[in-house]
Amino acid sequence: MRIVGVRQSDGGVLVGALSEDGLTVDVIAELETFWASPGTFLAEPPSGPTLAVQPGDLVPPVIRSARVVCVGLNYLDHVKEGSFRDESLPEFPTLFARWPASLTSGGAEIPVPSGEDGLDWEGEVMAWVGSTLVDATPEEALAAVVGYSAFNDVTSRRAQKQTSQWIIGKNGDRSGPVGPMVPAAEVGDLRDGLQLETRVNGEVVQQGSTRQMIYGVGETLSYISKTFTVNPGDLLATGTPSGVGYARTPPWLLKPGDVVEVEIERLGTVTNSIVDNSHRHRAADARAE
DSSP: OOEEEEEOTTSOEEEEEEOTTSSEEEEEEEHHHHHHSHHHHHTSOOOSOEEEOOGGGEEOOOOTTOOEEEEESOBHHHHHHSTTTTSOOOSSOEEEEEOGGGEEETTOEEEOOTTOSOBBOOEEEEEEEOSOBSSOOHHHHHHTEEEEEEEEOOBOHHHHHTSSOOTGGGOOTTOEEEOOBEEHHHHOOGGGOOEEEEEETTEEEEEEEGGGBSSOHHHHHHHHHTTSOBOTTOEEEOOOOSOOSTTSSSOOOBOTTOEEEEEETTTEEEEEEEEOTHHHHHHHHHHHO
């Protein structure tokens, strides 16, 4: 089952199961209702109407109050290839935040912000939390995950590297495409190893396995829950393997016209095209009308 959000004309979002051909969605519930008890809804077949959809109708089923916590430097080979190669491995995961507004779906056009020579790719797994976590054990935290998605943590490297804080470089408009959520019961344990591959214009640029993650999903969510309450609908982006563009010689960044794909075993593929900065201005003008 592939869980998606469907944007309604009144601005609301319905959650449903996407058909194999991607042309229809079987409605499960309204967005807030779904996240009040996601495990219950996922345990039963969808009971709502079937809607015909276009790709532009689909959005990540993310509630407004969601926190999107991201793990940096979570694959040892990625640590070794980048600007942190000479530093010792931290005892705790390096965390940063995305705002839900930065997330988008496969098929969306991702603009290159002004001041950037291009954008970098970071294929990774996104975990969706389905129940409240406070001072949780790693086992409790992992059991709270209700689903996983393919995710591309598209990064504005120049903005990211200008300071020690990464938030600006990690929150560009439409820079976080998320694929449909696959229920955790259909995915299994990431420690068993899901294969991940990122492609740019059809060329493979990243290959890895979730078995290589330094900090597991349960351990990371447990760590977070010691400081703040993790709520249903919160997300955890689990980090990327080696092969990112900025670490190459010479650096390779995504330019307008490029197509980037992240394919993860059992989770599917999220595909996006890169466009120039003028698309940001046109989108802003359209919202203002």
